[in-house]
Amino acid sequence: MYINPVLFPQVTNREDLLRTVALFDDDTGAPIDVSGRVLAAPGDFTAAAWVVTSNAVVTASNTQLTIPDYPIADEMQALSLTVGAGLAIAAGAPVTIADAATGLNTMTGYVTSYAPATGALVAQIGCAFEFEIRGHTHQHGYGGGYGPSSFIGTDACEAPLISAQLGGGLSLIDIGRIEIRIPAATMAKLRHRTYEIAMSAYDGYDSRQLFIGKLPVFSGGTRLLPLQTPQPSNPYGLP
Structure with missing residues (x-):
């Protein structure tokens, strides 16, 4: 897939x-x-008693948390809760949060930060995603300003024209399914040309490229905004 980028269906701006x-x-x-x-059963699950495990550390939390059912945006990308103080919990360590009543409703991820003085813990649950659309360039035969590994540090990397993350253009809609939705008002930034398109995932420990590809964009045949509603006296909008 990386050598032969995926050709996405054409769209308009x-x-x-x-x-x-x-x-x-x-x-x-x-x-x-x-x-x-x-989740032990379909639907969101909310509780205020949890068992938090990070490596050899097992502690409790009375923070009210909700485990969402699909669709999922960024609710769990920076999950905040309070656990015991003075624990040997390090940033980057794996963490599992299970409901204290049954242990059947769980969240698994990595510790983003932990304050030993207060017990304040922030965790990323599940994967984070980065989606980008970049302008096409022929430099070194690669697009988006990126070049082969031997040229890292010398290629001029331009900023993405459009980017999206969970809660801002991306959402998890089912097991293993991620929806990309970029509104027409944002797509209007693009011109009649083919763009580089890519997506990566980060689970708090590993980063993985999901795809790279090419997206043909054509100039649309209408104005961006809908036509004004005709007046009752002029239902056909005649001048």
Whole structure:
């Protein structure tokens, strides 16, 4: 996929970009759960008593938290809770948060920060995603201002024209399925040309490129905003 970028279906710059990315295990063909949570029953689960485990540390939290069912935006990207103070919890360490009553509703991720003095802990649950659309360039045969590894540090990397993350253009809609929705007002930044398009995932420890590709964009045939509502005296909008 990296040597031969995916060619995405063409769109216009006067419509929403709506695509679904599906992630499957190469060996089993099963969808990959990137949400980092398990629910004992369908629907959101809310509780105020949790068991928090990070490596050898096991502590409790009375913070009210909600484990969301699909669709999921950025609710768990910076989950804040209070646990015991003075614990040997390090940033970057794995963490599991399970409901104290049954242990069947869980969230798994990595510690973003922990304050020993107060017990304030912030965790990233599941994967974070970065989606970008960049201008196409032929420098070294690569696009978006990026070049081969031997040229890192010398290529001029331009900023993405459009970027999206969970809660801002991206959402998890099912197991292993990520929806990309870029509104027409944002797509209007693009011109009639082919753009570089890419997406990566970060689970708090590992980063993985999900795809790179090319997105043909055509100039739309209408104005960006809908036409004004005709007046009753002039229902056909005649001048």
